[in-house]
Amino acid sequence: MTTIETSRPRVRVIDLETGGNGPNDVCEIGWQDVIQDSHGTWEVTGERGALLVNPGRPISADTMAVHHILDAQVADAPFWKEIAASILRPSGRIDALAAHRAAFEQRYCTPRFTGGTPWICTWKSAMRVWPDLPRFSNQMLRYQRMPSGLVHEIGLPAHRAMPDAYVTAHHLRDLLNETSLLQLLSWSNEPGLLPRVPSGLDRGKGWDRLTDEALQEFARDRDADIRFSAQTELSRRGEYTEQSVVEPAQKSFL
Structure with a gap:
């Protein structure tokens, strides 16, 4: 993790892995920041990370089969309510939070933890900006578009919080460099x-x-x-x- 200039426009991309379908079942949160430089160009920064979270109950086999996070790995981790706000409301400027199919993250990242920060959905935005692409999942966009600067190894393994947030951030960067932050927020508020x-x-x-x-x-x-x-x-x-x-x-x- 590196220190960045936090007074510039900044969007924090969030990705969650969960242990089930309950309101507190987060077992990992990952993040990756995208900022606007002095020339007005958005770029992916070195500010990224991930934390394991104790979901408070056993992780289901169905979800372990997706992200491979074990109960033993989260047994001593903090609970969601203890760490959510520190990631979702970091020091410095935050203009928006973002996620791919953000409605999922918003189920857990409620205004209690975000302070009411608005959300960008990169899935909804990608369909607006690149409608001719055949598919719009996070990983399909990765390989259909091959975003510049995306380090393949940092974006792996898929279905873990930080690598997925890192991949999403490259889509967000390119979306922001094709249209405005306000436009992405507007599209994200619609179906x-x-x-x-x-x-x-x-x-x-x-x-x-x-x-x-x-x-x-x-x-x-x-x-x-x-x-x-x-x-x-x-x-x-x-x-x-x-x-x-x-x-x-x-x-x-x-």
């Missing part, structure tokens, strides 16, 4: 704008290729990203208003 239909008979088609009738059906889908994507295309055609679709066809259980 994901999917470039193509994700499933079904129309899978892989751009929304602009669908009939109005098909779009109206998708605009009632239980998935918020699908609804939003269909509604956006209907709005572009002048066929959508807030009253035109009242309820999803099947309400979400979430």
Whole structure:
């Protein structure tokens, strides 16, 4: 870890590994900072790290199979509530927090720990800036785009908190150098704008290729990203208003 100038615009990328699905089940947090230099260019810094966290109960086999963190490794680690704020609210300037599919991190990184710092979702932002890419997972973006300066070994192993945050930070850097921080924050506050239909008979088609009738059906889908994507295309055609679709066809259980 190196010391950086913390008065410059800074976004801290966060990645979590968890031991289950409970509200305090974090077993590792990783971070990587991205700052804006004196010329206005965003860059990945040497400020990165990771801490193991005691989730307070045994880690499930399903999650151990993903990140390979063992109960014995976190037995003497601090609890989430003891260390979260120190990572999420570091000294110096923080303009935003960021994560890939940030809704997951936000389940655990609540305003109690973040102080209300806004979030950037690099998954939602990548679909806006690079819509022609075929896939948008963190690791697929890594190998589809091959971001400059990404040291392959630092970004491994995948599915551990610091390496994943490091990879995400390179996507964030490039997003910030193509559009503004405020634009990324705005997109991140909306559902994901999917470039193509994700499933079904129309899978892989751009929304602009669908009939109005098909779009109206998708605009009632239980998935918020699908609804939003269909509604956006209907709005572009002048066929959508807030009253035109009242309820999803099947309400979400979430």
